[in-house]
Amino acid sequence: MNALQQLVADYLSDNPGESYSSIARRGGLPRQTVWAIAKRESSRQTPHPDTIDGLARGMNMPEARVRAAAGMAAGYPGAVSSTxxxxxxxxxxxxxxxxxxxxxxxxxxxxxxxxxxxxxxxxxx
Structure with a gap:
Protein backbone atom coordinates (compact mmCIF):
# COMPACT_ATOMS: atom_id res chain seq x y z
CA MET A 1 0.00 0.00 0.00
CA ASN A 2 1.49 3.36 -0.98
CA ALA A 3 1.34 6.57 1.09
CA LEU A 4 -1.72 7.98 -0.69
CA GLN A 5 -3.61 4.70 -0.40
CA GLN A 6 -2.69 4.60 3.29
CA LEU A 7 -3.97 8.15 3.77
CA VAL A 8 -7.34 7.24 2.24
CA ALA A 9 -7.51 3.95 4.19
CA ASP A 10 -6.70 5.72 7.46
CA TYR A 11 -9.34 8.36 6.76
CA LEU A 12 -11.98 5.70 6.10
CA SER A 13 -11.07 3.72 9.22
CA ASP A 14 -11.09 6.86 11.38
CA ASN A 15 -14.46 8.00 10.00
CA PRO A 16 -17.06 5.22 10.16
CA GLY A 17 -19.83 5.70 7.63
CA GLU A 18 -17.54 7.38 5.11
CA SER A 19 -16.91 5.83 1.71
CA TYR A 20 -15.22 6.47 -1.61
CA SER A 21 -18.54 7.92 -2.75
CA SER A 22 -18.79 10.41 0.12
CA ILE A 23 -15.19 11.52 -0.40
CA ALA A 24 -15.85 11.92 -4.13
CA ARG A 25 -19.09 13.84 -3.59
CA ARG A 26 -17.55 16.37 -1.19
CA GLY A 27 -14.44 16.70 -3.32
CA GLY A 28 -16.28 17.09 -6.62
CA LEU A 29 -14.60 14.00 -8.05
CA PRO A 30 -15.90 10.90 -9.80
CA ARG A 31 -16.27 7.96 -7.41
CA GLN A 32 -14.20 5.85 -9.79
CA THR A 33 -11.27 8.29 -9.44
CA VAL A 34 -11.25 8.00 -5.65
CA TRP A 35 -11.58 4.22 -5.86
CA ALA A 36 -8.72 3.97 -8.38
CA ILE A 37 -6.43 6.10 -6.22
CA ALA A 38 -7.22 3.99 -3.17
CA LYS A 39 -7.03 0.57 -4.84
CA ARG A 40 -4.86 0.75 -7.95
CA GLU A 41 -1.91 -1.60 -7.66
CA SER A 42 0.78 1.01 -8.29
CA SER A 43 1.13 4.42 -9.82
CA ARG A 44 4.34 6.24 -10.63
CA GLN A 45 2.49 9.45 -11.43
CA THR A 46 1.03 11.90 -8.99
CA PRO A 47 -2.65 12.70 -9.48
CA HIS A 48 -3.60 15.91 -11.24
CA PRO A 49 -3.47 18.95 -8.88
CA ASP A 50 -7.27 19.32 -9.18
CA THR A 51 -7.64 15.70 -8.06
CA ILE A 52 -5.36 16.28 -5.08
CA ASP A 53 -7.42 19.36 -4.18
CA GLY A 54 -10.63 17.34 -4.49
CA LEU A 55 -9.30 14.56 -2.29
CA ALA A 56 -8.25 17.09 0.34
CA ARG A 57 -11.73 18.67 0.30
CA GLY A 58 -13.39 15.26 0.31
CA MET A 59 -11.41 14.10 3.33
CA ASN A 60 -11.43 17.53 5.00
CA MET A 61 -7.66 17.74 5.38
CA PRO A 62 -4.97 20.17 4.25
CA GLU A 63 -4.05 19.91 0.58
CA ALA A 64 -0.37 19.86 1.55
CA ARG A 65 -0.89 16.60 3.41
CA VAL A 66 -2.56 14.93 0.42
CA ARG A 67 0.05 16.38 -1.97
CA ALA A 68 2.89 15.00 0.19
CA ALA A 69 1.30 11.54 0.30
CA ALA A 70 0.77 11.61 -3.47
CA GLY A 71 4.39 12.56 -4.04
CA MET A 72 5.64 9.82 -1.74
CA ALA A 73 3.36 7.30 -3.49
CA ALA A 74 4.89 8.26 -6.84
CA GLY A 75 8.41 7.94 -5.46
CA TYR A 76 9.10 11.64 -4.94
CA PRO A 77 9.32 12.19 -1.20
CA GLY A 78 9.40 15.86 -0.28
CA ALA A 79 11.99 17.19 2.11
CA VAL A 80 9.47 17.99 4.83
CA SER A 81 7.23 14.96 4.48
CA SER A 82 10.11 12.49 4.39
CA THR A 83 11.96 13.91 7.40
Whole structure:
Protein backbone atom coordinates (compact mmCIF):
# COMPACT_ATOMS: atom_id res chain seq x y z
CA MET A 1 0.00 0.00 0.00
CA ASN A 2 1.49 3.36 -0.98
CA ALA A 3 1.34 6.57 1.09
CA LEU A 4 -1.72 7.98 -0.69
CA GLN A 5 -3.61 4.70 -0.40
CA GLN A 6 -2.69 4.60 3.29
CA LEU A 7 -3.97 8.15 3.77
CA VAL A 8 -7.34 7.24 2.24
CA ALA A 9 -7.51 3.95 4.19
CA ASP A 10 -6.70 5.72 7.46
CA TYR A 11 -9.34 8.36 6.76
CA LEU A 12 -11.98 5.70 6.10
CA SER A 13 -11.07 3.72 9.22
CA ASP A 14 -11.09 6.86 11.38
CA ASN A 15 -14.46 8.00 10.00
CA PRO A 16 -17.06 5.22 10.16
CA GLY A 17 -19.83 5.70 7.63
CA GLU A 18 -17.54 7.38 5.11
CA SER A 19 -16.91 5.83 1.71
CA TYR A 20 -15.22 6.47 -1.61
CA SER A 21 -18.54 7.92 -2.75
CA SER A 22 -18.79 10.41 0.12
CA ILE A 23 -15.19 11.52 -0.40
CA ALA A 24 -15.85 11.92 -4.13
CA ARG A 25 -19.09 13.84 -3.59
CA ARG A 26 -17.55 16.37 -1.19
CA GLY A 27 -14.44 16.70 -3.32
CA GLY A 28 -16.28 17.09 -6.62
CA LEU A 29 -14.60 14.00 -8.05
CA PRO A 30 -15.90 10.90 -9.80
CA ARG A 31 -16.27 7.96 -7.41
CA GLN A 32 -14.20 5.85 -9.79
CA THR A 33 -11.27 8.29 -9.44
CA VAL A 34 -11.25 8.00 -5.65
CA TRP A 35 -11.58 4.22 -5.86
CA ALA A 36 -8.72 3.97 -8.38
CA ILE A 37 -6.43 6.10 -6.22
CA ALA A 38 -7.22 3.99 -3.17
CA LYS A 39 -7.03 0.57 -4.84
CA ARG A 40 -4.86 0.75 -7.95
CA GLU A 41 -1.91 -1.60 -7.66
CA SER A 42 0.78 1.01 -8.29
CA SER A 43 1.13 4.42 -9.82
CA ARG A 44 4.34 6.24 -10.63
CA GLN A 45 2.49 9.45 -11.43
CA THR A 46 1.03 11.90 -8.99
CA PRO A 47 -2.65 12.70 -9.48
CA HIS A 48 -3.60 15.91 -11.24
CA PRO A 49 -3.47 18.95 -8.88
CA ASP A 50 -7.27 19.32 -9.18
CA THR A 51 -7.64 15.70 -8.06
CA ILE A 52 -5.36 16.28 -5.08
CA ASP A 53 -7.42 19.36 -4.18
CA GLY A 54 -10.63 17.34 -4.49
CA LEU A 55 -9.30 14.56 -2.29
CA ALA A 56 -8.25 17.09 0.34
CA ARG A 57 -11.73 18.67 0.30
CA GLY A 58 -13.39 15.26 0.31
CA MET A 59 -11.41 14.10 3.33
CA ASN A 60 -11.43 17.53 5.00
CA MET A 61 -7.66 17.74 5.38
CA PRO A 62 -4.97 20.17 4.25
CA GLU A 63 -4.05 19.91 0.58
CA ALA A 64 -0.37 19.86 1.55
CA ARG A 65 -0.89 16.60 3.41
CA VAL A 66 -2.56 14.93 0.42
CA ARG A 67 0.05 16.38 -1.97
CA ALA A 68 2.89 15.00 0.19
CA ALA A 69 1.30 11.54 0.30
CA ALA A 70 0.77 11.61 -3.47
CA GLY A 71 4.39 12.56 -4.04
CA MET A 72 5.64 9.82 -1.74
CA ALA A 73 3.36 7.30 -3.49
CA ALA A 74 4.89 8.26 -6.84
CA GLY A 75 8.41 7.94 -5.46
CA TYR A 76 9.10 11.64 -4.94
CA PRO A 77 9.32 12.19 -1.20
CA GLY A 78 9.40 15.86 -0.28
CA ALA A 79 11.99 17.19 2.11
CA VAL A 80 9.47 17.99 4.83
CA SER A 81 7.23 14.96 4.48
CA SER A 82 10.11 12.49 4.39
CA THR A 83 11.96 13.91 7.40
CA UNK A 84 8.96 14.60 9.64
CA UNK A 85 7.43 11.32 10.65
CA UNK A 86 5.82 12.15 13.97
CA UNK A 87 2.23 13.32 14.13
CA UNK A 88 3.35 16.51 15.93
CA UNK A 89 5.94 17.22 13.26
CA UNK A 90 3.41 16.75 10.48
CA UNK A 91 0.97 19.02 12.30
CA UNK A 92 3.60 21.77 12.49
CA UNK A 93 4.43 21.33 8.80
CA UNK A 94 0.74 21.54 7.89
CA UNK A 95 0.40 24.68 10.01
CA UNK A 96 3.09 26.34 7.90
CA UNK A 97 0.93 25.84 4.82
CA UNK A 98 -2.44 26.59 6.38
CA UNK A 99 -2.10 29.41 8.93
CA UNK A 100 -2.47 33.07 8.04
CA UNK A 101 0.50 35.44 8.51
CA UNK A 102 -0.60 36.67 11.93
CA UNK A 103 -0.89 33.17 13.35
CA UNK A 104 2.39 32.11 11.71
CA UNK A 105 4.13 34.98 13.50
CA UNK A 106 2.64 33.84 16.83
CA UNK A 107 3.84 30.30 16.14
CA UNK A 108 7.33 31.56 15.22
CA UNK A 109 7.56 33.67 18.41
CA UNK A 110 6.54 30.70 20.52
CA UNK A 111 9.07 28.45 18.76
CA UNK A 112 11.86 31.00 19.34
CA UNK A 113 10.92 31.21 23.02
CA UNK A 114 10.87 27.42 23.44
CA UNK A 115 14.21 27.00 21.67
CA UNK A 116 15.83 29.71 23.82
CA UNK A 117 14.37 28.14 26.96
CA UNK A 118 15.76 24.73 25.98
CA UNK A 119 19.20 26.17 25.21
CA UNK A 120 19.24 27.85 28.63
CA UNK A 121 18.29 24.60 30.34
CA UNK A 122 21.01 22.70 28.47
CA UNK A 123 23.54 25.39 29.36
CA UNK A 124 22.68 24.99 33.05
CA UNK A 125 23.29 21.22 32.96
Missing amino acids: ISSERGQLIAEALNELDEERLEILARRARFLLAEQRDEQGDS
